[in-house]
Amino acid sequence: MAGTKAAPPVSPLAPAGGFPALPPVAGVRFAAAEAGVRYKGRLDVMLAEIAPRASIAGVFTRSATRSGPVLACEEKLAALHGGGAGASDGGFAILVNSGNANAFTGNAGRAAVDATVKAVSGALGIPEGHVFTASTGVIGEPLPAERIVAAVTGLRDALSADAAERAARAIMTTDTFPKGAVETLDLGGVPVTIMGFAKGSGMIAPDMATMLVYLFSDAAIEPGLLQAMVSRQADRTFNAITVDGDTSTSDTLVMAATGKAAMPRIAAADDARAAAFEAALGRVMLDLAHQVVKDGEGATKFVEVRVTGAATEQDARKVGFAIANSPLVKTAFAGEDPNWGRIVMAVGKSGAAADRDRLSIRFGDILVAEKGWVAPSYREADGAAYMKRADLVVGVDLGIGSGAATVWTCDLTHRYIEINADYRS
């Protein structure tokens, strides 16, 4: 269970430009270290320090078997938002380790969280209730908290505004590339930055490739407003992607807005700056969400499924996920097979209201099927040529209402089986 692993080949869908240059965000510093949580010789712990009075927001897995760190984060965030603790003078911290998920580890799991939180709290001089942790890696094994605790002082001493990429690398597990995104915008004449990084390469992977997302901005914004924006944008980004339909016990998104930009605080949803900020935040989140899909285990195709004409938005999401999670649809993409019959099948099983004879299907701009049958203009050769692309868009119009949703997924390949059927080692 120990030792080193050969680095997997980088996903063919990785961004051509590599990891983006993430600019400093006033009030945020990062550090990463090799703590030897599971493997030697790789960054496996990251610390983010956030200035006092920042607004913190979060979104977590809905799994009924949530990990200890997730439960602790939820409690702390609820206390911050409920009790006005966000106005406390203390700063905030985020501590993340890879290699071990500290999930399904019983009471020992919570004790390990408490030990690392205490170490960070002491080293940085911030309240324990302001320290958010996450763990990603193998589950069911006790977290060697002492190795992480031993690394905390060194992490504190290394904190730097420019270490975001190292932090992004430290939280990787089966990811084949680090994932970062940034937007800069003008809010009423004041330049503001939103940047962040993420990990995840299956909803869960051999070592529980949990999705973790950390976002930072120097914007000044009320915590409740920030939370509403983050939740809303999570639904159309991270909650609209799927690699294998599996849900981690540890999925975590935390956002911090430090308020260090020289701007009046955004305090109302109808402030024009709120919409601009949320739009930029949504772009950063969508970029990161797409990168997670593009690093889907074994992925060779990035697939956007656009559903329109559903009875409701909820129905549109059901159809989108039924298509995006169907092993038959995903293997067809892997085989570059324009097998629209499988799309019909997935619509049928989705549970959404549908009428076979009103359904239309498009691959990109190519009308494939309509009114209960293949489109008269459709030529199989066109569909087959389209399927050769690395980025695919599948359009499904149900023709019965105005509900719409878009979800993203990847194909299902031999490599997924290879990665996931390997005995843990």
Added chain:
Amino acid sequence: MAGTKAAPPVSPLAPAGGFPALPPVAGVRFAAAEAGVRYKGRLDVMLAEIAPRASIAGVFTRSATRSGPVLACEEKLAALHGGGAGASDGGFAILVNSGNANAFTGNAGRAAVDATVKAVSGALGIPEGHVFTASTGVIGEPLPAERIVAAVTGLRDALSADAAERAARAIMTTDTFPKGAVETLDLGGVPVTIMGFAKGSGMIAPDMATMLVYLFSDAAIEPGLLQAMVSRQADRTFNAITVDGDTSTSDTLVMAATGKAAMPRIAAADDARAAAFEAALGRVMLDLAHQVVKDGEGATKFVEVRVTGAATEQDARKVGFAIANSPLVKTAFAGEDPNWGRIVMAVGKSGAAADRDRLSIRFGDILVAEKGWVAPSYREADGAAYMKRADLVVGVDLGIGSGAATVWTCDLTHRYIEINADYRS
């Protein structure tokens, strides 16, 4: 799209004894023919003729994009049960073709059904409302009904009480072995037979490997009672299996009880013979359902998932299917990896009420995890040794109620990808 295909290797999970000897059922005759629906040189149409006054029952796919033949069968069955047409003097027939599913073929699909029904009705002298058809194979292409119609006279002339195995072979698509089962029982001193055959090797496969099931008995039983039994047993057999979580647009089960056995008709649910008959029927259906899983595309493991201690039976089914459909769980089985963490994940995402700290997991008799952590007695080597078996039993107790359910599935292997990513040809 035409030509021949090399026969796939027979599933390693196929029954050791091969296809069972299916005894004649009084009042039922079968025939099969090579009609060249899609491929030359293979049986691809089967006809079953059933004596007048038989009781007919059926269960169909719940897909919202049901095929034309399914819609027609549902209408006919509703008319039979609603209008007392079951007492009509006419006999019944079942006509099934492989090679083409006649699904998503618009109005032409219904016309093709009507043409074949008319041919059978004319050749056998039975009402059109008594002819049930099914089609399985590629979807979205017009059914060459004329080839099937041309075969009907030959089929009629070949009808024989002993041709059930030929019929079972004629409905195969990607199946690697024909599937049959039989039970004989004593109903108040009268010997009665229940036998049947099925096809299906994924919920859907490259050529839409729809599940089709046909059951026959000489028992005398009221149609309404028979329908209730078939529906109930379908829920715990064919509706409790999954290969890839995908649902065909054409899944069909039809049962005929001819009443030719020299017994008083079973007319009440509290007749002691009703329970005995239903139990035997359930065994035949479960046997066939297990064979469908064992012919799951690429399957190398047959997996029984037993869920107990759920808040409700519905929750137990949710948990069972979340485990049985999880690509991560199924690839772990393929890799003979006792990765119980993925079972925890699947329980968590199922949507069922669950408490991590009350959950226990067993592989066969081996207690793996309990009370939120790995069991003190568990040794990874024991789990790994257990996973080498071809038949696996995964036990999950949620520890919160008395809801229970069992579902069956197979593993997810490279071969599944090979079969399903191949370009249709």
